[in-house]
Amino acid sequence: MTDTISITRPDDWHIHLRDGQALKDTTKDVSRYMGRAIIMPNLVPPATNTENTLAYYDRIKSHIPEGSNFEPLMVLYLTNKTSPEEIKKAYATGKIVAAKLYPAGATTNSDSGVTDVKLIYPALKAMQEVGMKLLVHGEITDSHIDIFDREALFLEQVLSPLIKDFPNLKVVLEHITTKDSVDFVNAQNENVAATITAHHLMFNRNHMLAGGIRPHYYCLPILKRNIHQDALVKAATSGDQKFFLGTDSAPHSKDKKEAACGCAGSYTAHASLELYAEVFDANNALDKLEAFASLNGPLFYGLNPNSDKVTLTKQSWTTPNTLPLGDDQVVPIKSGEDIHWLVK
Ligand SMILES: NC(=O)N[C@@H](CC(=O)O)C(=O)O
Numbered sequence: 001m002t003d004t005i006s007i008t009r010p011d012d013w014h015i016h017l018r019d020g021q022a023l024k025d026t027t028k029d030v031s032r033y034m035g036r037a038i039i040m041p042n043l044v045p046p047a048t049n050t051e052n053t054l055a056y057y058d059r060i061k062s063h064i065p066e067g068s069n070f071e072p073l074m075v076l077y078l079t080n081k082t083s084p085e086e087i088k089k090a091y092a093t094g095k096i097v098a099a100k101l102y103p104a105g106a107t108t109n110s111d112s113g114v115t116d117v118k119l120i121y122p123a124l125k126a127m128q129e130v131g132m133k134l135l136v137h138g139e140i141t142d143s144h145i146d147i148f149d150r151e152a153l154f155l156e157q158v159l160s161p162l163i164k165d166f167p168n169l170k171v172v173l174e175h176i177t178t179k180d181s182v183d184f185v186n187a188q189n190e191n192v193a194a195t196i197t198a199h200h201l202m203f204n205r206n207h208m209l210a211g212g213i214r215p216h217y218y219c220l221p222i223l224k225r226n227i228h229q230d231a232l233v234k235a236a237t238s239g240d241q242k243f244f245l246g247t248d249s250a251p252h253s254k255d256k257k258e259a260a261c262g263c264a265g266s267y268t269a270h271a272s273l274e275l276y277a278e279v280f281d282a283n284n285a286l287d288k289l290e291a292f293a294s295l296n297g298p299l300f301y302g303l304n305p306n307s308d309k310v311t312l313t314k315q316s317w318t319t320p321n322t323l324p325l326g327d328d329q330v331v332p333i334k335s336g337e338d339i340h341w342l343v344k
Pocket residue numbers: 016042107108109137218219220221248250251264265266
């Protein structure tokens with residue numbers, strides 16, 4: 001039995017740090033051992049231009065604890081009106097590495113998102129030219145489409161034609177939740193990759209809905225049935241370079257989650273690498289954790305892996321019931337339960 005492993009310092013390729021009072025707490029958690037993270041721009045109001053995205057970068061930087069070399073990688077929020085000029089200006093800063101496609105209404109703070117991808121074709125053309133990555137929340141938004149089918153339908157109705165029209169655009173299908181997405185990504189060339197969250201590896205919809213409804217497991221895309229969970233575990237633990245770590249850690253205050261109409265998003269940044277390590281360990285794949293957490297992401301983004309290491313020890317510790325989130329509290333995943341790995 002392995003009880004200590006050292007891997008290249010990991011990065012988180014999809015996280016929500018929020019803003020305001022919460023930012024010091026989320027920044028502290030992500031910078032505990034992540035080298036870099038792709039910072040989601042779905043703020044209120046969203047980070048839709050170079051100026052407000054760089055201002056957000058500065059606010060994050062001001063909260064990074066001393067001794068941490070954590071570097072935020074920024075993302076521009078695409079709207080129907082994002083111009084090719086704005087894309088080029090943002091990418092030229094060197095700090096904004098990607099732009100995010102939120103289909104309007106698909107998820108938290110996506111109301112300013114894109115109503116028809118054809119409207120952003122000029123922006124996508126500019127992104128393809130300069131090498132800026134496209135990050136996608138992949139769900140159809142028509143209200144009559146069943147929530148469990150929205151990701152799979154997005155692949156055929158939106159993503160497939162988009163990839164055909166922009167074959168050289170580098171695309172990350174974010175937080176995939178279905179076998180359909182695993183198969184889709186595997187069938188594409190090296191320009192198409194996917195991030196996978198820890199909670200979609202650990203849970204399926206039974207965990208959320210059987211024997212009582214658990215609002216802290218409610219996130220988008222929603223947890224699916226276990227055949228999908230199995231496909232995600234297989235993809236993540238394969239070591240295949242198309243799949244890498246993206247926690248989608250997305251805090252909402254306790255009262256906004258435990259409500260008649262609760263917000264979508266699960267908080268995992270307090271223990272992200274430890275949670276992934278549990279899954280890889282349970283599947284006898286700890287030898288693939290480094291590829292997934294530390295190597296495949298940089299390879300896709302054209303960056304070097306981090307130059308130092310982190311050490312994980314098999315050691316149990318109890319997750320706090322709640323963690324501070326500015327003036328509020330967030331209930332983390334595994335709240336009050338034991339986690340069996342620890343990064344020292
Ligand atoms: N994943 C979620 O359920 N929520 C995210 C938005 C997102 O990543 O879709 C959030 O910002 O709260």
